[in-house]
Amino acid sequence: MERAFGMLNGLWNSIGLFKMAIEIMLFFWPVTIIIVLQVFAASVITKALAKFSNWSTFLQPFVFPLIIVSVGGFFRHTEGGRTNAPLAPQIAVQVLFWTQVLLSLFLIYRRKGLRWLTAAVYTFGIWLSLNCWFVSGMALTNVWL
Secondary structure: OHHHHHHHHHHHHHHHHHHHHHHHHHHOHHHHHHHHHHHHHHHHHHOHHHOHHHHHHHOHHHHHHHHHHHHHHHOOOOOOOHHHOOHHHHHHHHHHHHHHHHHHHHHHHHOOOOHHHHHHHHHHHHHHHHHHHHHHHHHHHOOOO
């Protein structure tokens, strides 16, 4: 029973961290508005709404932020300061973020006809992931700004 409560606590922490990441995106609303307008303009100009066979690759940038926040939520450090924090989850979050950036660049390169739309959607995903990375880093080190 204790293990199940720990899993629910980690899930609840992850949801709270994701909410904080969204709040940071709203706090920096000019950047978010520019990225959303870029996605909207790219989808209108490329007329990609009719090509639903390629939409599975547009989900990739939104999986990584959820994984990053999950690592931050399940391995949240609550005792002591930064010096006592475990290093492995911090490294895992950094590797996940930079893997997303490199994978996004590769997939933008591979999508010949839809590069602008792909770049716009992946830019929004990287912006979300950057905020999740920031919040997860605060949770993993117990240093809150």
